[in-house]
Amino acid sequence: MSDNLYDVVIIGAGPVGLTAAGLLGHYGHTVAVIERHPSLYNLPRAGHIDHEIMRVVQLLGCAETFLTDAVACDTYTLKNGEGELLAEFPWSSAGISGWPSDFMMYQPVLEDALYSRAVDDPHVTFRRGFEVHGITTHDDYVEVHATAAASPDDFEGPAGDQQELIVRGRYLIGADGGRSFVRDWLGTEREDLGFSEMWLNADCRRKRPVAMDFDSGQWCDPRRPLTVFPLGKRHRRFEWALLPGETPEEMSKPAVAWELLSHLGLTSQDLSIVRQHVWKFEAKIAREWQRGRVFLAGDAAHTMPPFQGQGMCSGIRDVTNLAWKLDLVLRGISDAALLATYQEEREPNLRAWTTLSIETGRLTCTLDTEEAERRDKAYRNGTVEPMPQIPPLSGLVHEGPGAGELSLQSKVRRGDTVGLFDDVVGTGFTILSTVAEPASVLQAEQQAFLKALGAQIVYVGTDDSADITDIDGGYTRHLAERGWDVVITRPDFYVFGGGPLTGLGAMVDELAVLLKTKQTR
Incomplete structure (x- = not known):
């Protein structure tokens, strides 16, 4: 073939x-x-x-x-081995991308x-x-x-x-x-970043509602760290750290998972195991x-x-x-x-x-009782070291505040159609202004370049003069908070750059140069 x-x-x-x-x-x-x-x-x-x-x-x-x-998700919870609440992370907030x-x-x-x-x-x-x-x-x-x-000769042919x-x-x-x-x-x-741990994973289908101390989170118990969370509406995952001396072969036996689940008050009346597997977590x-x-x-x-x-x-x-x-x-x-x-x-x-994943694992999943007690004390006192931050994208972006961040997706209306921006307007490169038509400040060559890219060029506002109605005022607030009249967004939803409408032409020229296109000046 x-x-x-x-x-x-x-x-x-x-x-x-x-x-x-x-x-x-x-x-x-x-x-x-x-x-x-x-x-x-x-x-x-x-x-x-x-x-x-x-x-x-x-x-x-x-x-x-x-x-x-x-x-x-609603809340991600951390408790220590004694059931003491260490931290709760609210995961129910709205993401900038238009979704929870x-x-x-x-x-x-x-x-x-x-x-x-x-x-x-x-x-x-x-x-x-x-x-x-x-x-x-x-x-x-x-x-x-x-x-x-x-293929063998069998009943299928x-x-x-x-x-x-x-x-x-x-x-x-x-x-x-x-x-x-x-x-x-x-x-x-x-490159090996020096993290290697073995964990038993049991993915289960719920036969009936299951009562848990918390829906999603970790038991940060040095005797055996445990992670629990739902896998959608019908399944749940349970993960236990392997202890020194335990082997993947031993821990892969169904009886082991049922024994560990029994410590949570769960039996085959509550769950069926869809998959039991020992994973090696590496970086x-x-x-x-x-x-x-x-x-x-x-x-x-x-x-x-x-x-x-x-x-x-x-x-x-x-x-x-x-x-x-x-x-x-x-x-x-x-x-x-x-x-x-x-x-x-x-x-x-x-x-x-x-x-960040490595540091989270080391903090919450230690098997060292003394280290776990120091961690618990730091949580009690509010002295936990801050976790590493995720930097904005660097590379094909305009220099300036907000460049390289994820772009906003909010609800808009075009004519009789109401929905999230991508569904109503489209995706790809997007030039969005909340003060005027972006094309009004662009030269013919710049507009031709953006047309070749397939860019969306839109005026999003709260009155009838705009192409697109900013239903909840999300774009108006978002750009105003950053001091922008206009923003250029890439097809992967990262901000190329934002600024005054008078500077849009220069940003478009910069985009052309960075994309190494045949449209450069």
């Missing part, structure tokens, strides 16, 4: 690969997805997304399906939605059941060699021969997980995420402990960043040099989340 030349080949059809396929298909590019599993994996791994990722899910038209089972701050979810529901979106896109082709065994690079394309095992598959693409994204073939092929080393970052036309994304590029719920989220951020840049290059608007900014932009954010 040999395919025509695709714009992008993606290896791996997990949530990161599916998101990449959906986004690139949305941009109108042909995509081939190669996956070794013949069907969706259908077991949970990640259990959380935040409002930023929810906005990507919205862009792909998957929000309604996802929300049938997802749970918007955090969701707990059952991953197969998300994957089903992402897969349905991608498989229905005529730009996207799936090749399932194929194991990749070779990659060859050429000057203007990449060639992937894969094999499907011979006669035996089938082994199939060989060759797929060619202008670019290749390796989204093939922590044991990535693509990363091994690149030969890139991974490793590939040193090279791109070589020529080949890219790494998600767990293939980085892994982190789960204590901030940002592993899968970070992978989706990867491909959201990469997809719009590939779009500009494939459309001939930007030079291929733009793609070098992928790792430059993504790694600082990923490294910050990884550091």
Whole structure:
């Protein structure tokens, strides 16, 4: 089997690969997805997304399906081994992206939605059941060699021969997980950030309502740290740290999980175990995420402990960043040099989340009783060291306050249509002003450049003179707080820059230069 030349080949059809396929298909590019599993994996791994990722899910038209089972979080609770409340974190606040701050979810529901979106896109082709065994690079394309095992003669039909598959693409994204073939092929080393712990995971389906001391959070008990939280509306996750001397083989026995669940007052009358597995939590970052036309994304590029719920989220951020840049290059608007900014932009954010996840794990999950007592005392006294902060995006952004932050999504009205901005107006590059029509201060060449980008150029206000009505005044307040008349937002929802309307032309010119486009002055 040999395919025509695709714009992008993606290896791996997990949530990161599916998101990449959906986004690139949305941009109108042909995509081939190669996956070794013949069907969706259908077991949970990640259990959380935040409002930023929810906005990507919205862009792909998957929000309604996802929300049938997802749970918007309320409070995340920390208690010590004696049941003393250490801290409560309110997670029910509205995120700037237009959605609640955090969701707990059952991953197969998300994957089903992402897969349905991608498989229905005529730009996207799936090749399932194929194991990749070779990659060859050429000057203007990449060639992937894969094999499907011979099928046996059984009740489903006669035996089938082994199939060989060759797929060619202008670019290749390796989204093939922590044991990535693509990363091994690149030969890139991974930096080990020095975190390694073994935890038992039991994902359970609820048979009836389950009463817990708290819905989401951690028992910071040095005798055995425990994490509990819902996986959507029908499932729950329980995670216990392995103690010294315990082995994955021993802890993987069903009797062990039931014994630990019994300490929480739970039995087989309450739950059924969907998956029991010992995970090794590690923090490793590939040193090279791109070589020529080949890219790494998600767990293939980085892994982190789960204590901030940002592993899968970070992978989706990867491909959201990469997809719009590939779009500009494939459309001939930007030079291929733009793609070098992928790792430059993504790694600082990923490294910050990884550091925060490590520090959270070390603080809350220590097995040292003396260290745990010092931690508890610090919580009581309000002297806990502040956690590392996530910096704003740096790279292809305008210098100035607010640049590199996530952009606001609020409710608007256009004509008789009311909804969140992306659904009503659209996505991509956006020029939004709350004082006047942005195009009124732009030269013809600048408007032509923005048209080539496919940018949305809108005046959002509270009166009838505006293109779009700012229903709750969200945009008016948000820009006024920052002293802006206008803001430029990138397709990955990060702010390029904001400022006075009189400075918009200069910002547009700067954007053109940074994108290395053929429209530069």
